[in-house]
Amino acid sequence: MISAPPDETETAPDAGAERLPPGLYIVAGPIGNLEDLSPRAARYLRQADIVACEDTRVTAKLLRAAGSDRPMLPYHEHSAAHVEERLLERMARESVALVSDAGTPLVSDPGHGLVRAARERGLAVTTAPGPSAAITALSVSGLPTDRFLFAGFLPAKATARDKAISAVAGVPATLIFYETGPRLAATLTAMAAALGGRQAAVARELTKRHEELVSGSLPELAERYAGTEPKGEIVLLVGPPEAEVSSADALDQALRTALLTMPAGKAAASVAAALGVPRSEVYARALELKA
Numbered sequence: 001m002i003s004a005p006p007d008e009t010e011t012a013p014d015a016g017a018e019r020l021p022p023g024l025y026i027v028a029g030p031i032g033n034l035e036d037l038s039p040r041a042a043r044y045l046r047q048a049d050i051v052a053c054e055d056t057r058v059t060a061k062l063l064r065a066a067g068s069d070r071p072m073l074p075y076h077e078h079s080a081a082h083v084e085e086r087l088l089e090r091m092a093r094e095s096v097a098l099v100s101d102a103g104t105p106l107v108s109d110p111g112h113g114l115v116r117a118a119r120e121r122g123l124a125v126t127t128a129p130g131p132s133a134a135i136t137a138l139s140v141s142g143l144p145t146d147r148f149l150f151a152g153f154l155p156a157k158a159t160a161r162d163k164a165i166s167a168v169a170g171v172p173a174t175l176i177f178y179e180t181g182p183r184l185a186a187t188l189t190a191m192a193a194a195l196g197g198r199q200a201a202v203a204r205e206l207t208k209r210h211e212e213l214v215s216g217s218l219p220e221l222a223e224r225y226a227g228t229e230p231k232g233e234i235v236l237l238v239g240p241p242e243a244e245v246s247s248a249d250a251l252d253q254a255l256r257t258a259l260l261t262m263p264a265g266k267a268a269a270s271v272a273a274a275l276g277v278p279r280s281e282v283y284a285r286a287l288e289l290k291a
């Protein structure tokens with residue numbers, strides 16, 4: 001069901017003092033370039049009763065760019081339940097714009113609980129959509145865009161990080177991660193070990209003066225960034241496995257042949273390497289065939 005504020009239309013005039021109808025307005029902001037703030041997003045920021053945001057210093061700049069004088073209310077991942085409750089009560093009679101420090105709220109940013117609760121209460125929820133670093137990076141990466149998986153930030157600890165990488169290794173899609181400069185080199189090394197020679201890209205400082213995109217295989221990128229801590233904000237993208245189970249028959253055929261002379265583990269490793277398919281997937285199929 002689409003629930004939008006009753007009087008709000010796409011062609012609503014921009015009357016400075018006019019207030020938006022009550023409800024929650026998810027407002028996407030730029031990811032580094034103020035020119036990317038859309039006219040509608042700017043209008044919502046001028047016409048909302050209040051603006052819920054992560055960091056008032058960051059959002060103050062955005063409001064200045066939008067010509068907005070609306071009051072801000074801090075709302076972040078660790079906001080106490082009573083802050084959320086207060087916002088929900090207010091959006092029943094006032095318009096609440098939700099912004100994050102960069103890009104689209106809720107994308108690796110707070111807001112999910114607020115949107116769910118607002119919807120459960122039948123409150124109007126709508127959005128002024130805009131940039132997100134994940135999609136921006138994907139669009140310039142040159143990697144396949146027909147299927148992609150946004151995986152957000154990897155865990156900081158090496159064991160949990162490696163587990164998270166393994167969990168998505170077999171997904172036949174371009175993988176998109178948010179990453180930080182200090183962790184990039186270690187992540188690329190771990191990925192090269194777990195995912196092999198897949199094509200990848202490091203997108204840095206998108207839409208900003210020092211925007212940069214570096215492409216290569218995972219081992220090439222791991223070598224290039226070894227010992228470095230690139231500055232700025234980073235999206236790391238990994239292309240899909242080369243020959244994702246392109247043909248189940250081809251996989252079965254290769255496995256059957258290998259199983260004639262090798263135990264399941266060895267057969268899976270050799271077929272996985274030959275076809276560029278994740279070993280875990282091939283091993284599972286090898287066990288099925290043996291059974």
Ligand code: SAM
Binds near residue numbers: 204
């Ligand atoms: N909500 C945001 C969005 O829609 O993209 C993401 C917020 S998340 C807390 C911040 C992360 O997004 C950064 O650590 C970085 O990985 C990525 N990011 C944000 N802006 C970026 C930019 N201009 N260039 C590259 N990555 C960016």
